[in-house]
Structures are given as structure tokens and as C-alpha cells.
Amino acid sequence: xxxxxxxxxxxxxxxxxxxxxxxxxxxxxxxxxxxxxxxxxxxxxxxxxxxxxxxxxxxxxxxxxxxxxxxxxxxxxxxxxxxxxxxxxxxxxxxxxxxxxxxxxxxxxxxxxxxxxxxxxxxxxxxxxxxxx
Amino acid sequence: xxxxxxxxxxxxxxxxxxxxxxxxxxxxxxxxxxxxxxxxxxxxxxxxxxxxxxxxxxxxxxxxxxxxxxxxxxxxxxxxxxxxxxxxxxxxxxxxxxxxxxxxxxxxxxxxxxxxxxxxxxxxxxxxxxxxxxxxxxxxxxxxxxxxxxxxxxxxxxxxxxxxxxxxxxxxxxxxxxxxxxxxxxxxxxxxxxxxxxxxxxxxxxxxxxxxxxxxxxxxxxxxxxxxxxxxxxxxxxxxxxxxxxxxxxxxxxxxxxxxxxxxxxxxxxxxxxxxxxxxxxxxxxxxxxxxxxxxxxxxxxxxxxxxxxxxxxxxxxxxxxxxxxxxxxxxxxxxxxxxxxxxxxxxxxxxxxxxxxxxxxxxxxxxxxxxxxxxxxxxxxxxxxxxxxxxxxxxxxxxxxxxxxxxx
Ligand SMILES: Cc1ncc(COP(=O)(O)O)c(C=O)c1O
Numbered sequence: 319x320x321x322x323x324x325x326x327x328x329x330x331x332x333x334x335x336x337x338x339x340x341x342x343x344x345x346x347x348x349x350x351x352x353x354x355x356x357x358x359x360x361x362x363x364x365x366x367x368x369x370x371x372x373x374x375x376x377x378x379x380x381x382x383x384x385x386x387x388x389x390x391x392x393x394x395x396x397x398x399x400x401x402x403x404x405x406x407x408x409x410x411x412x413x414x415x416x417x418x419x420x421x422x423x424x425x426x427x428x429x430x431x432x433x434x435x436x437x438x439x440x441x442x443x444x445x446x447x448x449x450x451x
Numbered sequence: 452x453x454x455x456x457x458x459x460x461x462x463x464x465x466x467x468x469x470x471x472x473x474x475x476x477x478x479x480x481x482x483x484x485x486x487x488x489x490x491x492x493x494x495x496x497x498x499x500x501x502x503x504x505x506x507x508x509x510x511x512x513x514x515x516x517x518x519x520x521x522x523x524x525x526x527x528x529x530x531x532x533x534x535x536x537x538x539x540x541x542x543x544x545x546x547x548x549x550x551x552x553x554x555x556x557x558x559x560x561x562x563x564x565x566x567x568x569x570x571x572x573x574x575x576x577x578x579x580x581x582x583x584x585x586x587x588x589x590x591x592x593x594x595x596x597x598x599x600x601x602x603x604x605x606x607x608x609x610x611x612x613x614x615x616x617x618x619x620x621x622x623x624x625x626x627x628x629x630x631x632x633x634x635x636x637x638x639x640x641x642x643x644x645x646x647x648x649x650x651x652x653x654x655x656x657x658x659x660x661x662x663x664x665x666x667x668x669x670x671x672x673x674x675x676x677x678x679x680x681x682x683x684x685x686x687x688x689x690x691x692x693x694x695x696x697x698x699x700x701x702x703x704x705x706x707x708x709x710x711x712x713x714x715x716x717x718x719x720x721x722x723x724x725x726x727x728x729x730x731x732x733x734x735x736x737x738x739x740x741x742x743x744x745x746x747x748x749x750x751x752x753x754x755x756x757x758x759x760x761x762x763x764x765x766x767x768x769x770x771x772x773x774x775x776x777x778x779x780x781x782x783x784x785x786x787x788x789x790x791x792x793x794x795x796x797x798x799x800x801x802x803x804x805x806x807x808x809x810x811x812x813x814x815x816x817x818x819x820x821x822x823x824x825x826x827x828x829x830x831x832x833x834x835x836x837x838x839x840x841x842x843x844x845x846x847x848x849x850x851x852x853x854x855x856x857x858x859x860x
Contacts, residue, residue, distance in 0.1 A: 323802065324857050332858075354814055355798050356828025380828060382796035383858075427798065 323418045324383065331387035336394050339376045345369075348437025349379075350430050357381035357427065359389050361434040365401065372396050372404060377434070382427050388416045389431025396435075405439060407432070452749040458838050460485040460741075471808025474843040479624050479652060479787050479834035480812055481674045484738075488677055491737040495730035503729055504703060504720075514729055521732035522719070528739050529669065529686050530660040536692060538719040539732050542683035543651040544574040546670030547618075549685055549722055550647055551578035553695035554616060555586050558645070562587040563615040566644070568601055568630075569594055569824045570623045573817040575649045579618065593619075595824065599626035599777040606638060614644040621653035621664070622785045625816045625832065626776060627758075629653070629783035636665030645691070651675060655836065656754065656785055657747055667691055673731060677738035682731030685722065692718035699724040742837075750837045754786045757835045757844055761788050764848040772855060776825060787834040789816075792851065795858050797829045803857060807850040809843075 344362035351358040359379040366373040375396045377389045392412060396404055412432045413425070420428055458464050461483045466473045475483060501511040503518045519534070526534040540546045559565070565579050569592045582588045591609045594602045601619075610617070617639040622629050636646040647668045650659055654671035661669050668691070673682040687695070697704055697715050701724035706714040715721050742750070762780055765773045765788075772793040778784050792800050797813035804811055812832045815822045822829065833847055 321803075321806065321857070324799070329858065353819070355796070356815055356822065357796075358828075382798045384799070424798070424802070 323420065323424070325418060328383060328387040328416075328418060331390040332383040335377070335386055335390040337376050337390070337397075338378065340378050341374060341376050344376075346438040348434050348439070348441075350434040350437060352381075352385070352426060352430055355382060355385075355427065357385050357430055359385060359431045359434045361389075361393075361431065361438045363396070363404075363438055370401055372399050372401060377431060379434075381430060384416070384418075384420070384424055384427040385430040388412060388428045389434070391415050392431050392435065401439070404435075407435075452745065452753050452837070454753065454838065454840055457745065458840075460487070461838055462486060462489070464838070468808045468810075469806050474807075474809045474839075474846050476809060476811045476833040476835065476839065476843065476847060478655070478836035478839075479675070479832065481680070482655060482677050482836055483838065484677055484679065485741055487741055488679065488734045488738045491734040492679055492730045495733050499733075500730075502726055517733050518727070518729045521736040524736035524739055525684055525686075525732075528654075528658055529684075530658070530662060531686055532662075533689055535717075535719055536686055536689050538685040538687065538692070538722045539727050540683050540685050540722070541681055541728070542672035542674065543572075543649060543670045544672075544683075546668075546683055546685035547574055547647070547649060548578045549698040550668050550670070550687070550695070551582055552698055554645070555582045555588075556696045557694060558615050559586050559588050562589065564589045564591060564609075564611060564613055565616045565618065566591045566593065566606075566609045566614045566639075567618045568592060568620070570599065570601075570626060570628065570818065570821050571618075571620055572624055572649065572651065573819070574651075575618055575620060575647075576820065592820065595626075595628075595821075598779065599623065599628045600782075601628070601630055601635070603631075603634070606635070610638065610642045610644065612642050614639070614642060616647060617644045618647035618649070620649040620651070621659075622650075622656075623777070623821075624652045624787065625789050625818050625821055625830065626778065627784045627787040627789070628778050629785055632664045632666065640665065652785060652787070655742075656751060658743075661686055673735040673738065676735070677741060678735035679728075679731045682728045682735050684735075687718070689718070692722075695722075697721050697724065701725045703727075745837055753837060754835050754839075755780070757839055757841065758784065758786065758788060760841055760844045761833065761835075761847070764844065765790065768848060768852070769855075773851065776827075776830060786836060787832055789830045789832045791827060791830055792854055795854055797831045799858070800831050800851070800854050803854045804847070804850050807846065807853070809847055809850055811847070 341362045346363040349360040364374040501514045503515040645667045648666040650671040669686040674680040704724040776789045801813035
């Protein structure tokens with residue numbers, strides 16, 4: 319499984335993550351850390367003047383290849399999206415985006431950025447699914 | 452020491468992962484078990500199973516006898532004066548909680564200073580934090596230097612002539628540092644403090660001498676010393692155990708119970724409420740016999756050779772991309788090797804190593820204050836024990852080369 323996980327597509331995002339960094343005066347920001355691995359990811363979003371569409375998104379922090387790649391891929395999906403659509407993104411959408419076989423422990427890694435995004439827009443994790451917590 | 456013969460004593464080494472024989476390099480988390488230990492557990496249930504200290508029938512007497520013999524065996528391992536100083540518990544964690552909680556009702560009831568170190572396992576930090584919250588104790592951490600040695604230059608300040616307890620690990624589960632417990636203990640005693648030693652990582656590798664260590668309490672876990680999970684030991688100086696209040700209430704730990712009062716039993720029974728893990732105690736006794744038969748000195752020499760090989764391979768083959776944490780091998784350094792691989796998160800390292808049949812630990816190793824001190828989010832740790840081989844060390848570093856290849860730009 320290891321070598322399916324570390325596909326070039328994933329490693330590319332890990333080495334050169336998209337939308338990595340911070341925003342001045344973001345409209346939303348949220349953070350998630352996974353104390354088990356020491357991972358910490360922060361999402362920041364800025365809306366367009368109408369306040370209904372995501373204009374810019376950045377993520378920052380540190381983590382394993384899976385959490386960083388997943389966060390990077392997620393940011394690519396967000397820019398230009400109506401906020402309403404962003405709010406509807408589910409954990410399954412994220413896992414489909416990442417599209418690699420993951421053990422239960424590593425599923426958490428793949429969702430670290432997603433949880434940070436949820437904190438940013440809802441002030442709480444995006445999908446409040448305690449079974450998966 | 453014939454490692455191949457030793458390996459045949461451990462059934463788990465017949466297992467394969469991803470088509471590779473298991474290379475188990477995580478004994479610091481929990482050791483594997485030899486057949487004699489598994490058989491001892493089985494023998495208890497097949498031949499001697501009954502509750503202890505309760506029945507007057509033959510079987511219960513045999514069970515009690517086996518349990519008390521195990522206590523004597525552990526006393527011999529620790530060079531304790533009296534088997535009654537041996538309390539059977541679930542493990543190091545429970546032992547440290549018994550001590551912290553007990554002292555929280557006696558010497559630390561009104562607060563006071565407790566000195567520990569920044570390299571402790573959470574099980575020797577959290578019980579004291581709980582006392583900080585409950586009794587308002589003042590918890591001080593002795594720092595380490597960049598090679599993971601205790602910095603005793605700040606120790607007198609920490610003691611401040613008023614510390615009531617000093618609690619530290621004999622060996623660090625992350626750095627492998629063997630701490631100068633005797634010196635720490637002498638200075639603690641000079642200023643009137645009690646000394647608690649977490650021997651979870653040292654007991655697997657050497658017989659302990661509680662007097663020579665200068666300890667007042669010592670804790671270790673059976674499952675790291677070839678014995679089953681769920682059995683461990685708290686040793687305490689007789690007079691100190693006597694002054695400690697019980698941790699849990701229930702059967703076995705009383706002298707008499709009335710409707711208006713209760714009298715507690717003397718130690719060790721006072722701290723062994725409920726039905727104990729008798730089979731585990733018997734198996735622990737067999738595990739200690741097994742280790743003694745292998746020979747402590749030969750085992751330590753073997754483990755040291757494996758570490759030397761690992762340090763050499765890390766230095767020679769990796770162009771500085773592997774960084775080792777902990778003191779150099781020219782100094783006291785027990786069977787763990789913690790390292791980081793440049794640019795690769797420990798969980799990614801461990802995932803790729805798993806694919807090669809190698810079991811190593813990655814994460815914070817239940818030592819978050821230490822991770823913060825070292826300024827790393829997490830580390831990889833390979834740990835060795837009597838059954839590991841030079842070939843497994845070679846496999847480890849071969850697999851680490853694969854890690855670098857996978858992650859190379
Ligand atoms: C130094 C140290 N102390 C305490 C413990 C806790 O031991 P247990 O989980 O067996 O109670 C460990 C084991 O992980 C350890 O390495």
C-alpha cells in the first residue's frame with residue numbers, strides 16, 4: 319500500500335504545495351492539529367466584495383505527505399467557488415480528491431486540512447461526524 | 452549469545468508482513484514474548500487457576516503460593532530487602548499514579564515542589580500535573596542539553612532546598628539516555644526530597660538495584676520485559692509504603708471493614724485492591740528467569756553492537772540526511788535510536804518501512820514536552836532487544852534509502 323500512497327501526484331503536492339502561505343486580513347481562518355503526529359494545518363479564506371464567493375485561499379503549517387498533499391489539493395478546489403458550495407464539501411469528497419488507499423490511521427492525516435477548513439467557515443469541523451473523529 | 456536460537460523462542464517471528472519476515476524494532480513500546488512466558492500464563496490457567504488469598508482449598512493455596520513466589524522473584528530482580536516492598540500493579544503508569552496520588556494526600560497535601568525532567572514519558576508527568584491541579588504543587592522541569600543529557604547545573608536551583616519529590620526516568624524512552632540516578636537521588640535526599648524512578652526502559656535491559664540507585668520508589672512494566680501486558684511493579688521503601696494511603700478501595704486491601712469505618716491492610720496488599728493479575732505475575736517471574744539465563748551482560752553487549760552498527764550506517768550512507776537524537780554511544784545510551792529523515796515526516800517513514808516488514812515507532816512517543824524541547828513535531832524511533840539481528844539493522848537502513856528515493860525530487 320505504501321507505494322500506492324506515495325504516488326508522484328501526492329509527492330508533487332507535498333514538495334511544492336499549492337496556495338501555501340498566509341493572507342492579510344482573511345475573512346475566515348481555522349486550524350487543526352493532530353497531536354499524534356504533531357501535524358498542524360491552518361486554512362485562511364478571503365471572500366470577494368459580494369462576500370458570497372471565495373476569492374483567495376491559503377494554507378500553512380506542517381505535516382506528513384498525506385496531510386500536506388490533501389490540504390494542497392483542497393485549496394485548488396476552493397478558489398472561485400460560492401461559499402455555499404464550499405460549505406457542502408464532505409469528507410468523502412476530500413478522500414475522493416486524494417484518491418489513494420489509506421489505512422484508518424492515515425485517513426485522519428488526509429482530513430486534517432479539511433477539518434481546518436471546517437473550523438474556518440463554521441467555527442467547527444466541517445462534518446460533525448463523531449464516528450469518524 | 453546465540454541470537455538465532457533466541458529468536459526460535461519467540462513464535463511471533465514466524466509472521467510476515469507484506470511478504471517480508473517481521474523485523475520488530477519497537478521493543479521499547481512493548482517487547483515480544485518467548486514461548487516459556489506464554490506457557491507460564493497458560494500453565495497457571497490450566498493447573499493453578501483460583502483466586503488468591505481467599506480460598507482455604509488446595510487450589511487457591513497453590514495460586515497464592517505461585518503469586519507470592521513471583522513477588523519474591525521480583526524482589527530478587529530489584530535487590531529489594533523484603534518481598535513485601537513489591538506491589539503488583541498493571542504497569543508503570545499505575546505504579547506512578549499510586550505514588551503521586553498517595554503523596555498528594557500526605558507530603559504534598561498542602562502543595563510543595565516536585566522536580567522532574569523534560570525527557571519524561573507522559574506517565575511521569577500527567578499524574579503530577581493532576582496534583583498541580585488538585586493540591587497546587589509547583590512542578591519544575593530539569594532541562595537537557597542538545598545531546599539529550601540532563602543538565603544538572605540547574606538542578607540545585609530546581610531543588611531550591613525545599614523540593615519534596617524528585618521523579619525521573621532511569622532511561623529515556625526517546626533519547627536512550629541513561630540518567631545518573633544515583634547522583635540525582637543523593638542531591639535530592641540531601642535537600643530532603645523523596646526520589647521516584649521510572650524504570651520502564653531500564654528494567655528490560657539490566658537487573659536493578661534499588662539501594663544502589665538510591666531510589667525511594669521504582670516503577671516498571673512487565674510487558675516491556677518479555678512478560679504479558681497488564682502486570683507491572685511498584686517497589687517502595689517499606690516505611691514509605693506504610694505511610695502511603697491506598698489508591699483504590701475494594702477487596703484484599705483491607706484489614707477490617709465496618710459500617711462506620713475501615714482499616715486498611717499493610718503494604719503490599721493495601722495497594723492491590725481486587726483480584727490481581729496472578730497469571731501475569733507468574734509469567735513475569737518466568738520472564739525474569741529467562742532474561743537471567745540469556746545473561747544480562749551478553750544481552751547488553753549485543754544491543755550495543757546493534758546500536759553501533761545503526762549509528763555507523765546512519766553516518767556513512769546518508770549524507771547528513773538522517774539526524775540522530777540522544778547522547779553518543781561513547782556515553783551511557785540504552786537500546787533506542789531516535790532519528791529524523793530530512794524532509795520526510797516520521798509517519799511517512801514508518802509507513803514505507805512497514806511495507807518492508809519493519810516495525811518502528813513514529814510520533815511523539817508520549818513525550819510532548821521533550822518533542823517541544825527538541826523542536827520537532829515527531830520523531831522516528833527504532834529500538835533493539837535481545838532478539839534483534841545485525842541483518843535487521845541493515846534492512847532498516849536499506850529501507851531508509853528507499854524512503855529517500857521515494858521522496859527525492
Ligand atoms: C519511560 C516510560 N515510562 C512509562 C511508560 C508507561 O508504561 P506503561 O504504558 O506500561 O504503563 C513507558 C512506556 O511506554 C515508558 O517508556
